[in-house]
Amino acid sequence: MHELVIVSGIIDALMNLSQRENRRIRSFTVSVGELASFDKNLIDSLIRELRKGTPIEDAEYRLVVEKAEVRCRTCSHTSGFNELIMPLKEDEREMIHFLPELVSSFAQCPGCGSRDLEIESGRGIKVVDIELE
Numbered sequence: 001m002h003e004l005v006i007v008s009g010i011i012d013a014l015m016n017l018s019q020r021e022n023r024r025i026r027s028f029t030v031s032v033g034e035l036a037s038f039d040k041n042l043i044d045s046l047i048r049e050l051r052k053g054t055p056i057e058d059a060e061y062r063l064v065v066e067k068a069e070v071r072c073r074t075c076s077h078t079s080g081f082n083e084l085i086m087p088l089k090e091d092e093r094e095m096i097h098f099l100p101e102l103v104s105s106f107a108q109c110p111g112c113g114s115r116d117l118e119i120e121s122g123r124g125i126k127v128v129d130i131e132l133e
């Protein structure tokens, strides 16, 4: 189960940080990209489960979804991924859903019409806004 490995890594990283800084973690936020192929509810319940009995058990915790954004390499215009693919045909959207990199094969920059697009955010999972005591 992929999610279990990811969440174990997150918990370990937080505990290492806490140990290294010799401070408790007051709060942390886990950010999951819109395009990340993780089950967000599973991630959430695994975090709640795996942190039991660890020093971060009582830390304030939030799970947020990071919006996917696409940047045009030609004019630097940034578009929301979902907004960009909305006008496309359903089968194109379906393909892009499984292979987000295909966005540049089907969509165009609304600013300049370029297809030189790159996905800037919304793909991974990371811990953000860590607050130490």
Ligand SMILES: [Zn+2]
Pocket (backbone or CB within 6 Å): 072, 073, 074, 075, 076, 077, 109, 110, 111, 112, 113, 114
């Ligand atoms: Zn552009």
